[in-house]
Amino acid sequence: MTKPNLFELPSGVQLVYLAEGGANVIYRFVRKPILAKKDPKRPLPPPTHDTDHYNLPTQLKGKLLRLRKETPADISYTEIVRNFDTIIRPLFNPEELVDQTLVRLPEGLVASCNEQLRTAELNGARPEKRHGGYLCLHEPFGLLITDMTTAGDPGATLAELKPKWLNQSPSAPATAHRCRTCALRDMKNRESQLLGRKEQRSFCPLDLVSGQYDNVLRATGLIKGCKDRSRLAHILYRNPTLQRLQSLQKTERDVGLHGPAAQSREMSLAMTLRDCTMFIKIPHDERSSVEIRLGDLDLKTGAGGKADYWRDLETRLIEQGWYRGSNISQNSGECALHSPRRPSQSYLA
Template identity: 30%
Template sequence: MAIKMGARSRLPRGCIARFVGEGAANVVFELTFPDPSSQNTQEFRGYLLRVPKAGKNTYTYPELQSYWEHDIVPIFGRDWLVEQRLVDLTVSDIIPHLNKVLTAEDERKPKPKRRVDFIGGRVDNVKYGMLVEDMRKKSPTDFVIEFKPKWLTQSPSAPADAKRCRTCAREALRQHKDNKGGMRRTFCPLDLLRSEYDPKAQEALCAALVPELDPFSTQFHLFSEWLRTNQLLKTLARVQQESDRHGTLRKENHDPNFELAMALRDCSCFIRIPGAAECANGNGVAARRVVEAKLGDVDKKNWEKKLGYWRELEEDLCQGYYRGTEKPRQRTKCQLERS
């Protein structure tokens, strides 16, 4: 069932939720219905339910949806974005059920699926949730990747002689504070734009993002080809750069463009790679599915709440982490360090 942008569905009673995952401010569930063939449930097929956590004091879902529709969709178009729309929860009385599901996850033996610092968190008693396109496997042979592209270009506040990009400088700071002495497996976002012509960048990204794939497999080839040819990340990098010309340290007043840049520096990229099996069309000719790549979690950032944190963090990074002069020196995978 086609739903126009801005339309609001109404979740019916009787649906059953299963915990899928969560972030700092939201939880995602899979929904099933007693009668999946019912006309009232067809519009929910292919979607997950996202709901806000209690006590987070973030923007309401209608505000987030309005921002997505009016500020994000015009930039990227719908094909490059994980589809989302509001859903009215009032009729369903589902919030108590969702919290029971979370309680069960907290008590799961031998180990909860939830992150330790998320245990105990519950869903807020809100009127609206959000239906988000399900970017998990469509078939058992699909391979799915989720990652945050982060800062695809250098921070305008970074020193001219920086030896690390903003994301890798932040990683060095995190490692230094953790004091574990090791490098977490990650990747440099700058490699995402160099993989078109830099084999070392391509190799580093594949090692970080698809280590499970056989380098001689069709799926590995499809992902490598996507890295070399996609326009999605190039567009994301361009908008990030155009929206923030001066950097965090020079921000005093509200700037919608900078707010957009920070939202796009914290979004997620979902990639679904089809399996090697090809589907035959009506004429019996093999028709290969293509790689699907979309941006999700593009949420408006709370300027007043975040600006102090952003500025303080940037000041910390300028105290040696951009230049790589902290002691002891942390190892990162930054493209600038490799150069």
């Protein structure tokens, strides 16, 4: 139910396109119109460091605006925030989360943003894979989310990673030589090979929560956003937020073959915790504190065939030998479950 005192976005606030995913578009707030010469080929201006925070309403400072797209799931922001407040928020400390709160949108804002997106498609300024996806016209709210960009601190760097499965899948074979994340990566890379596409490299999540610093350092070589691997490794080594996430994943074990039944429409906290994103804002001054928050924590649903997809993936990983590392195309060096690294028993579900 909408709160009577819900903050309404001021009609005079300008929005600058920042990024988008499959289900949402993210905007930055600018109080006054940007006076720079307009380039007709770039209707979606790039992020600017001059966010004019001093003229923004207090509620918008340090925030970005998230607007949802029209999707088959059609889950309203009211429901998303309710789930976040009642299920996700109690699991973490406030400073560990990319916060999100409802904001009422002024009339016509979404339609105007959609026109910008269409214009951007015509001018080649919008990623081609996002063409045809537009904002939901019947969603009256947006979400104010914590700004984890470095716009307010140009000297800082932002590392971004998906921790993924920090424990082995509970339905993986006892003799597995691959964790769930590495097994899936190997399977997808094999598919890429057959299609002549580029293979993907990624760190082993078990290295992130290793009790050995060298294993954490190894993982940082495949994390984007921070060139100082040693500093990032010291930040992540035995990091409390990562440890909390690993512990929660151990508790929420309804995954793999033990996950939601095929055709289920149930929400899955377990899968949500295994697909969130960690944002690490690292100040230039090493004496300043590092900000680490988890985002992408909208509850996942098994609807739309997702539950069947999750179960089918696990079956393929088991039956086709991807967990065992028995496929000749598999790289032997990425996973912590494969020698010469000896993982701690804490990785095992």
